[in-house]
Amino acid sequence: MSKILVTGANGQLGQCIKELALTKGTKNTYIFKSSADLNITEYAQVIAEFMLGQFDFCINCAAYTNVDKAESDLDNATNVNVIGAKNLATACGKTNTTLLHISTDFVFDGTKDSPYVETDITSALGVYGQTKLLGENEVIKNAPKYYIIRTSWLYSEYAHNFMKTMIRLANERDALSVVSDQTGTPTYAKDLAEVLMHIINTNPIAYGIYHYSNEGIATWFDFAKAIFEINNNTINLSPIATEAYPLPAKRPKYSVMDKSKIKQALQIKIPDWKESLKSAIKALD
Numbered sequence: 563m564s565k566i567l568v569t570g571a572n573g574q575l576g577q578c579i580k581e582l583a584l585t586k587g588t589k590n591t592y593i594f595k596s597s598a599d600l601n602i603t604e605y606a607q608v609i610a611e612f613m614l615g616q617f618d619f620c621i622n623c624a625a626y627t628n629v630d631k632a633e634s635d636l637d638n639a640t641n642v643n644v645i646g647a648k649n650l651a652t653a654c655g656k657t658n659t660t661l662l663h664i665s666t667d668f669v670f671d672g673t674k675d676s677p678y679v680e681t682d683i684t685s686a687l688g689v690y691g692q693t694k695l696l697g698e699n700e701v702i703k704n705a706p707k708y709y710i711i712r713t714s715w716l717y718s719e720y721a722h723n724f725m726k727t728m729i730r731l732a733n734e735r736d737a738l739s740v741v742s743d744q745t746g747t748p749t750y751a752k753d754l755a756e757v758l759m760h761i762i763n764t765n766p767i768a769y770g771i772y773h774y775s776n777e778g779i780a781t782w783f784d785f786a787k788a789i790f791e792i793n794n795n796t797i798n799l800s801p802i803a804t805e806a807y808p809l810p811a812k813r814p815k816y817s818v819m820d821k822s823k824i825k826q827a828l829q830i831k832i833p834d835w836k837e838s839l840k841s842a843i844k845a846l847d
């Protein structure tokens with residue numbers, strides 16, 4: 563039996579882990595800490611929690627995730643994504659805890675045209691990706707036992723995400739334009755949660771960086787179209803170019819990730835993004 567600390571527990575990934583721990587049953591003990599319970603930017607709080615808890619694993623779901631706001635909020639993004647990651651990694655090192663740290667496809671600049679592998683050169687385009695990348699480095703430097711799981715385009719029935727925004731907009735508007743020249747893979751946070759729990763329950767796989775998203779590829783336009791089809795929304799949807807919809811943060815044009823390493827290590831089959839989207843929309847009922 564393992565004792566597992568989950569940070570950032572009120573975010574969408576944290577809530578998915580909580581739901582699975584409750585509904586699927588687990589021989590492990592999960593301890594969920596929201597940002598109000600445990601601020602990962604405060605080392606004194608973090609180390610006290612780890613000393614008291616004597617955890618076997620920590621899943622870090624806490625992050626500064628507002629990609630556009632980060633462009634004008636470097637200090638706060640750095641505090642959570644870099645200092646927070648360093649604090650957790652250091653506490654894990656001091657207490658012999660294995661850290662599962664979540665990172666992002668936005669560590670890549672999107673200039674490739676084939677799926678990114680874990681060893682590809684990173685070069686983040688914006689503050690969010692840059693701070694997540696620096697956070698990865700802190701984990702590697704300070705946690706002897708770590709898994710960095712890079713994921714992409716997370717959505718779920720919980721918290722704020724693209725799927726929920728699209729469904730809200732479909733109820734408010736008759737027409738919508740969505741960018742059709744950024745390609746990646748939507749990932750159901752519950753599928754990611756299952757894989758994280760699987761890593762914990764498997765005989766240790768090699769420490770290091772792993773890519774995990776759902777299978778398949780899509781543009782944001784494809785993603786929106788599938789949401790409306792599955793949810794039976796009638797809305798006039800049009801594709802637009804990124805330049806026609808300027809946002810503060812630059813995003814990679816292509817950020818599909820190669821999942822061979824995690825599939826091989828865990829001997830898993832990953833669900834296709836459209837199949838998982840159906841499950842997520844069903845879970846909204």
Ligand SMILES: NC(=O)c1ccc[n+]([C@@H]2O[C@H](COP(=O)([O-])OP(=O)(O)OC[C@H]3O[C@@H](n4cnc5c(N)ncnc54)[C@H](OP(=O)(O)O)[C@@H]3O)[C@@H](O)[C@H]2O)c1
Pocket residue numbers: 569570571572573574575576596597598600601602603622623624625626627642646664665666667694713714715716717721722
């Ligand atoms: N969302 C995506 O599309 C996406 C894509 C790729 C990778 N990821 C990565 O996946 C992970 C999970 O993302 P998510 O979508 O579940 O994010 P989320 O829903 O935004 O949740 C993040 C959580 O972190 C908490 N948090 C923020 N600052 C904190 C602090 N100082 N101490 C403790 N907790 C803090 C937030 O609490 P408050 O709400 O109280 O601030 C929030 O509950 C993150 O590492 C993210 O970078 C996300």
